[in-house]
Amino acid sequence: MSSLAVIGRLEKDAHTRIIDVDTDFTMDQVVEACLAPAVGYQARHPKPGAMLRVRPTTDTDDADPFPRSMTVAEARLRHFQQIDIYVSDD
Amino acid sequence: MPLLERSAWYDIARDTNWTPKYVEVDELFPPDQSDPYGIPVAEWETFDEPYKVSYREYVSVQREKDAGAYSVKAALARSSYYEDADPAYLSMLKLHYGAIALSEYAACQSDARMTRFSKAPGMRNMATFGMLDELRHGQIQLYFPHQLVSLDRQFDWAHQAHHSKNWAAIAGRHALDDVMMTRDAVTTSVMLNFAFETGLTNIQMIGLSADAANMGDFTFSNLITSIQSDEARHAQIGTPVLEIMVRNGRKAEAQQAVDIAFWRIHRIFAILTGIPMDYWIPLEKRDRSFKEYMTEFVGEQFERQLLDLGLERPWYWxxxxxxxxxxxxxxxxATWAWRNTLWWNPTGNVGPRERAWLEEKYPGxxxxxxxxxxxxxxxxRAxxxxxxxxxxxxxMCNMCQIPISNKGGTVWQARAYQLEYEGRLYSFCSTVCKWIFELEPSRYKTFNTIADRMYNGEISPNTPESILQYMGSGVISQGGRDAHDLAWVRAYDEPGATPRLVAGS
Known part of the structure; x- marks a missing residue:
């Protein structure tokens, strides 16, 4: 296990934020890490009760999400790579 | 003794070009510091100052102007104005002096480079006076806040900011180093005199002057109006430079220099000017919105000047x-939320009335x-x-060094524009900052944002306390807090106040 900083882009938030994650975090844990410094401080949950997923940021905002149980290491996320934390319709 | 009219001696007195015998021209004027575009000396000798002045006239006029500014300052000091001033207004002064005072010294060095390395005698002459202007501006904008340090230690940032590692100071230095300090005399003139001074100083000096006068601060109003009169004169160095570049087939290079500098300085000035105008000045004292100023001074005036010179609006207009x-x-x-990182005390000041004004000026x-x-x-409130x-x-943006933010809510436009270069991932606030990096990666690639420094070991340990200390917050002075101690939030408790104005919230 080692730590890594990614850039989290939480749906509806005005900021992109640096988020420390462990390489063995699952994507659900990454979601929690991204919500922690934002929701309740300057942002609301983008859709309370809805599931949030993680996907790589792309120009068209339509990349497939990483599997929820996939780890940061398995997703090969890099230092300061930007990820979306978004409301999933699934 | 009778004196000749200036017009009788001016041209011959400032036509100081000669043919060097002991060194090559390129040794006297190294292209990378003088003119990398290879424009013939004969062309540079056509540079004609739009505004002519002799040293005698300069000293006489500037002495009178500065004496006026100092006398207004003395009168206001006797009235205890600053002891009773709105704390949010004082924050505007702290931000201005911290950002601007030593930038003027930097500009002095830029003009000195033009004075030494320009091949155009007229440009060297104008830049000499520009150099003196910036020296005076640096001195006067250090002297004025100096008296306020005893009132509030945060005014010490007028002298300290540029030497600190505060993120806002880093952002300013990065832009100014790029635009003013690290390029040849010709490009520096296009970037500094034209894109920066012609394009954007009006908004800081004229716009804030009106707000300062409305606040009763005639010292600051008079000071920056006086400074702007100098800026308006030496900014004209850039116009003949651009004309010569366009005439000699260097329009593309001139356009690129304008486009880089205009964006870089805009990103800084929007914080420096836009936030005080639209948030900190009390509602009844606001002259116009930042957008209204920018529309008039930049959107209309600067655009017209560009087109008149045969240039075009920047591609990112x-x-x-x-x-x-x-x-x-x-x-x-963002600066209010991260206020403990600042050298000034921002006010939130977004009560129901202010929100109505913001909604009117900025629909949505x-x-x-x-x-x-x-x-x-x-x-x-809870x-x-x-x-x-x-x-x-x-x-943080790897170009402008400012937090990467954009509209939140349903439109959700916040995103970093990323680029991999030589194995490193760079993040940018916009396609424009990314474009500037891609033009010349070697110029920018090794610079580290505050965020980079947290992870490369420069800031250690990587804790909030050590980051603040690294930035000088709590060291040079106390870090920022809400200027009004959150009193503005009480407006939501008043009868009839609409506590939440957001649709769907």
């Missing part, structure tokens, strides 16, 4: 116009930027003011 309505609102909220404000404030205001302060770090 639509992005720029969008940024005028976005960037400073994002940073008003409540549905985007307002949502951000809603959460912080709710926390304060008795948790500590939750109105941000935790963690925003991502």
């Amino acid at each position: 639509d992005i720029f116009l969008e940024d005028v309505e976005t960037h400073h609102h994002c940073q008003a909220a 404000w409540n549905d985007t930027f307002g949502m951000y404030w809603d959460v912080m205001i709710e926390n304060i 008795g948790h003011p500590e939750k109105s302060e941000a935790v963690g770090m925003p991502a």
Whole structure:
């Protein structure tokens, strides 16, 4: 296990934020890490009760999400790579 | 003894070009410091100053102007104005002096480079006076806040900011180093004299002057109006330079220099000017909105000047116009949330009345930027003011060194534009900052944002306390807090106040 900083882009938030994650975090844990410094401080949950997923940021905002149980290491996320934390319709 | 008219001796007195015998021309004027475009000396000798002045005239006029500024200062000091001034207004002064005073010294060095390395005698002459202007501006804008240090230690940042590692100071230095300090005399003139001084200093010096006069601060109003009269004169160095470049087939290079510098300085000035204008000045004292100033002074005047010179609007003009309505609102909220990192005390000052004004000036404000404030205001009203302060770090732009933010809410435009270069991932606030990097990666690639420094070991340990200490917050002075101690939030408790104005919240 080692730590890594990614850039989290939480749906509806005005900021992109640096988020420390462990390489063995699952994507659900990454979601929690991204919500922690934002929701309740300057942002609301983008859709309370809805599931949030993680996907790589792309120009068209339509990349497939990483599997929820996939780890940061398995997703090969890099230092300061930007990820979306978004409301999933699934 | 009778004196000749200036016009009888001026041209011959300033025509100081000669043919060097002991060194080559390129040794006297190294192209990378003088003119990398290879424009013939004969062309540079056609440079004709739009504004002519002799040293005798310069000293006489400037002495009188500076004496006027100092006498107004003395009168206001006797009135205890600053002891009783609105704390948010004092923050505007702290921000201005910290950002501008030593920038003037930097500009002095830029003019000195033109004075030494320009091949155009007329340009060297004008730049000499420009150099003196900037020296005076540096001195006077250090002297004025100096008397206020005993009132509030944060005024010491007038002298300290440029030597500190505060993130806002780093952002300013990065832009100014790029535009003023690290290029040849010709490009520096296009970037500094034209794009920066002609394009954008009006908004800081004229716009804020009107607000300062409305606040009764005739010292500051008089000071920056006086400074702007100098800026307006030496800014004209850039116009003949551009004409000569365009005439000699260097329009593309001139356009690129304008485009880089205009964007870089806009990103800084929007914070420096836009936030005080639209948030800190009390509603009844505001002259115009930042957007209205930018529309008049930049959108109309600067655009016309560009076209008159045979140049075009920067390719990103639509992005720029969008940024005028976005960037400073994002940073008003962000700097307030991360206020302990600042050398000034920002006020939130977004009560119901102010929100109505912002919504009128910037339609859609409540549905985007307002949502951000809603959460912080709710926390304060619920008795948790500590939750109105941000935790963690925003991502920072590898070009402008400013937090990467954009509209939140349903439109959700916040994103970093990323680029991999030589194995490193760079993040940018916009396609424009990314474009500037891609033009010349070697110029920018090794620079580290505050966020980079947290992870490369430069800031160690990587804790909030050590980051603040690294930036000088709590060291040079106390870090920022709300200028009004959150009193503005009480306006939501008044009868008839609309506590939440955001649709769907």
